[in-house]
Amino acid sequence: MSSDLLVECRGLGRDYGQHKAVDNVDFSLERGQVLAFLGPNGAGKSTTMNMLTGCLAPSRGEVGICGIDLLEQPAAAKARLGYLPEHPPLYPELTVDEYLRFTARLRGLPRKQLGGAVARAKQRCGLTREAGQLIGRLSRGYQQRVGIAQAIIHEPDLVILDEPTVGLDPNQVREIRELVGELASDHGIILSTHILPEVTATCSHVQIMVGGRLVHAGSLAELEHRPVTGLRVGFVHAVDPQALWELPGVESVEKRGDNEVFIRHKGREDLAPACAELAIKRQWGLRFLEPERTSLEQLFVNLTSGEQEAAA
Numbered sequence: 001m002s003s004d005l006l007v008e009c010r011g012l013g014r015d016y017g018q019h020k021a022v023d024n025v026d027f028s029l030e031r032g033q034v035l036a037f038l039g040p041n042g043a044g045k046s047t048t049m050n051m052l053t054g055c056l057a058p059s060r061g062e063v064g065i066c067g068i069d070l071l072e073q074p075a076a077a078k079a080r081l082g083y084l085p086e087h088p089p090l091y092p093e094l095t096v097d098e099y100l101r102f103t104a105r106l107r108g109l110p111r112k113q114l115g116g117a118v119a120r121a122k123q124r125c126g127l128t129r130e131a132g133q134l135i136g137r138l139s140r141g142y143q144q145r146v147g148i149a150q151a152i153i154h155e156p157d158l159v160i161l162d163e164p165t166v167g168l169d170p171n172q173v174r175e176i177r178e179l180v181g182e183l184a185s186d187h188g189i190i191l192s193t194h195i196l197p198e199v200t201a202t203c204s205h206v207q208i209m210v211g212g213r214l215v216h217a218g219s220l221a222e223l224e225h226r227p228v229t230g231l232r233v234g235f236v237h238a239v240d241p242q243a244l245w246e247l248p249g250v251e252s253v254e255k256r257g258d259n260e261v262f263i264r265h266k267g268r269e270d271l272a273p274a275c276a277e278l279a280i281k282r283q284w285g286l287r288f289l290e291p292e293r294t295s296l297e298q299l300f301v302n303l304t305s306g307e308q309e310a311a312a
């Protein structure tokens, strides 16, 4: 296993009685990647993260953290990862410094290194000025920074963050996203979230789970290069959809708002020139013409809607 391969899961599964909460999940993560775990409620994200962090034993499969088998050498493997659970284990009656020293000692750092480790984590998480403040008096956003600081105090290779921006205001969300982006330069990061714009803003890779199984895994860059599925076209005046429908290669014409349509076309056909020509000929007044690819949101809906209907 190369030193930049931080996580390698093979055939990972967890049962609760007869129920397969996670089934046959394979994936890997390299340094510098930020991987989002997406999925509807009950898809198996938390169960997978709990297995990755060594908090929950798998029923089947293997987990390697930086080449170390998590099941055979749990202490050595866990030393390479940092974890921010959904509800960070903060002590409101401790100051930021006291708490970070405490977590550094829990991580087994030698006494001589404690001061340096605490200073570094505070600096990376923008907490230097808050060092002497009681955690219970900090805003939710700053408490989340403290939670991230404890996750990186021992300079792990891998950082796992469970819904890191839940409950934060928009400014705090932006700050935590920036922090995640900075951490990505020298760590691998896995984060679980329900917020799709968060994925596009912070992540390089995405995995979608449905019913315990991994149904999509890939980079966001791949998503950007998915084939164009159609054209979104806006006009000044009302249009005749039948005339658009008759253009060569058109599969369907859907109305989207006032004088706006989505034209789905076959294969890699480029409909734009013919569509613009028709708009000029009919004097519809072309306002805009945009190729549309499958967005992350569309992909998520396509992959998960059947599951959600079944659960309803």
Ligand SMILES: Nc1ncnc2c1ncn2[C@@H]1O[C@H](COP(=O)(O)OP(=O)(O)OP(=O)(O)O)[C@@H](O)[C@H]1O
Pocket (backbone or CB within 6 Å): 016, 021, 039, 040, 041, 042, 043, 044, 045, 046, 047, 048
């Ligand atoms: N301790 C448990 N005992 C029995 N079933 C469980 C237990 N924990 C989770 N499950 C079940 O396992 C499945 C996956 O749950 P999990 O919490 O991993 O989903 P999730 O994707 O994290 O959902 P959410 O987005 O709601 O947090 C669900 O069907 C859940 O009911």
